[in-house]
Amino acid sequence: MSFSILLGKELREQWRTYRFLAVAIVFVAFSGLMSPIVAKLTPELIESLTSSAGQAISIELPEPTAVDAIGQFLKNLTQIGAIALILVGMGSVALERERGTAALVLSKPVSRLPFLMAKFTALTLVFGVGLGLAAVACWTYTVVLFGPLEPGMFLQVSLQAALYLWVLLAVTFLCSAVFRSQIAAGGVAFGVYVGLSVLGMLPRIKEYLPRALIEGAGALSLGDPVDVSRAAAVSLMMVAICLAASWRVFEGHEL
Amino acid sequence: MMAIVCEKLTKHYGSVVGLDGLDLAVPTGTVFGFLGPNGAGKTTAIKLLTGLSRPTAGRAWVAGHEVPFDDHAFRGQIGYLAEEPRFYAWMTGRELLIYVGRLFGMGGSTLTRRVDETLEVAGLGAAARRRIGGYSRGMRQRLGIAQAMINSPPVLLLDEPCSALDPIGRKEILEVIGLLRGRATVFMSTHILADVERVCDTVAIIDRGRLAVQAPVEELRERYAAPAFLVQVEGSGGRVAALADDLRRLPWTLGVEIAENEVRLFARDLARARRELPEVVVASGLTLLHYELVRPSLEDVFVRLMEERQ
Numbered sequence: 001m002s003f004s005i006l007l008g009k010e011l012r013e014q015w016r017t018y019r020f021l022a023v024a025i026v027f028v029a030f031s032g033l034m035s036p037i038v039a040k041l042t043p044e045l046i047e048s049l050t051s052s053a054g055q056a057i058s059i060e061l062p063e064p065t066a067v068d069a070i071g072q073f074l075k076n077l078t079q080i081g082a083i084a085l086i087l088v089g090m091g092s093v094a095l096e097r098e099r100g101t102a103a104l105v106l107s108k109p110v111s112r113l114p115f116l117m118a119k120f121t122a123l124t125l126v127f128g129v130g131l132g133l134a135a136v137a138c139w140t141y142t143v144v145l146f147g148p149l150e151p152g153m154f155l156q157v158s159l160q161a162a163l164y165l166w167v168l169l170a171v172t173f174l175c176s177a178v179f180r181s182q183i184a185a186g187g188v189a190f191g192v193y194v195g196l197s198v199l200g201m202l203p204r205i206k207e208y209l210p211r212a213l214i215e216g217a218g219a220l221s222l223g224d225p226v227d228v229s230r231a232a233a234v235s236l237m238m239v240a241i242c243l244a245a246s247w248r249v250f251e252g253h254e255l
Numbered sequence: 256m257m258a259i260v261c262e263k264l265t266k267h268y269g270s271v272v273g274l275d276g277l278d279l280a281v282p283t284g285t286v287f288g289f290l291g292p293n294g295a296g297k298t299t300a301i302k303l304l305t306g307l308s309r310p311t312a313g314r315a316w317v318a319g320h321e322v323p324f325d326d327h328a329f330r331g332q333i334g335y336l337a338e339e340p341r342f343y344a345w346m347t348g349r350e351l352l353i354y355v356g357r358l359f360g361m362g363g364s365t366l367t368r369r370v371d372e373t374l375e376v377a378g379l380g381a382a383a384r385r386r387i388g389g390y391s392r393g394m395r396q397r398l399g400i401a402q403a404m405i406n407s408p409p410v411l412l413l414d415e416p417c418s419a420l421d422p423i424g425r426k427e428i429l430e431v432i433g434l435l436r437g438r439a440t441v442f443m444s445t446h447i448l449a450d451v452e453r454v455c456d457t458v459a460i461i462d463r464g465r466l467a468v469q470a471p472v473e474e475l476r477e478r479y480a481a482p483a484f485l486v487q488v489e490g491s492g493g494r495v496a497a498l499a500d501d502l503r504r505l506p507w508t509l510g511v512e513i514a515e516n517e518v519r520l521f522a523r524d525l526a527r528a529r530r531e532l533p534e535v536v537v538a539s540g541l542t543l544l545h546y547e548l549v550r551p552s553l554e555d556v557f558v559r560l561m562e563e564r565q
Contacts, residue, residue: 101341255302
């Protein structure tokens, strides 16, 4: 009962404070629309630069394809999208504690678990819709600029990217539940993001880490699918662990 | 029947003692004033009673329930106003009350009626559809009181309910609190002694986390406040100070306070003070403008009690 009331408030808050709009614009503009355009124009841009530099430099670039657009899409999602996600997620719990609104709600007959879960669900929905819109925009523009693109493959690429971002959202959420300051939460979440990216390059363990989902999505777009089931399983476990830890930590906080 | 009971309630923040074995019993249906100097432990005690904070030792009962840390079920029995209430700035006042009411399980026409009532009582009817972000501090305070009352709880825990209000706002809110007497137990912390005198039946004064005294307001006055004479004189500040020094040396004087041309004398021997005080003033060469035996105020009690404890 209280979960649906709390979730309704969270969703209205995302809408009324323009966070949903900001997330949608960042995802659609920077990942959805810009990715195929950048892929299409990069060779022409480089060619114009080299020709203006004279005959001394000559770079042969292959004709851009839809694969380049997907590569750019993944790159933008895991960079600009990830930073947007940390910026929005870092205050989700910390800011309510910092401002005292958590005490307002939790002095009512509300348990801490639905309080947290409503927040995480709302964030998941906002970023899920943002990513969904970005994926539709990217697919449409890629088809317009490069020709047909298999929707099933692109859907799987997007889902793998979504799972990767979901892990980052859960990590940011945990940091927000641990720290009273949203700046501290954001800083630590960014540190974990960099750490996961670095670890994701190490042989032996990289296939188990969330970063493998993005590598796998890139390989899938090249028509060379790889098994990402281990990375997907670890990612889901990380989300579950982060949520359980958030609850555990937040339960002990005095307000 | 007690609405609130604290038994050796203790709270430590590391090496800092917030509350030091507080024992308290608040009768049901009373308006109870919880007084103390800054840092005495008033807010700490209220947070412990709401269950938002965990005691280091001791126990507390509110509305017949033992207060557990973060047990949401018993919170249906309380209304809570924080010291500096904070809300979601994007909501309107009305939306906030509907949201809070729904968290208490209210809905439909009952909730709508209750929201309208509390908005009216809090004096926010005209601002109900404005964003809280645009509210003044006083309006936020009123909204805080409204949300604390939305579920008509048997126990209201109010931390400084009038601190941000102007005199008219204070009067109105104190009237609302007064109307709750007999219908609910109001436990209010405050540092505005005039508010306590106006509305509270019983008072507890705490100091450094411990109960200093608990008694009905009248009884406190009789027990702790020495009779005081208010003397207004005409003359220079230096001569008024000299008069105060002379008065302090007299055997029937307990204490003397001066404020500009006004001298307040607390008497140890009321009869002698009444007889001799005018003579002393006249002998000092100052012109006596006003002379009155005043009723001791709660402030006198508070000041004296704090001085005694130091």
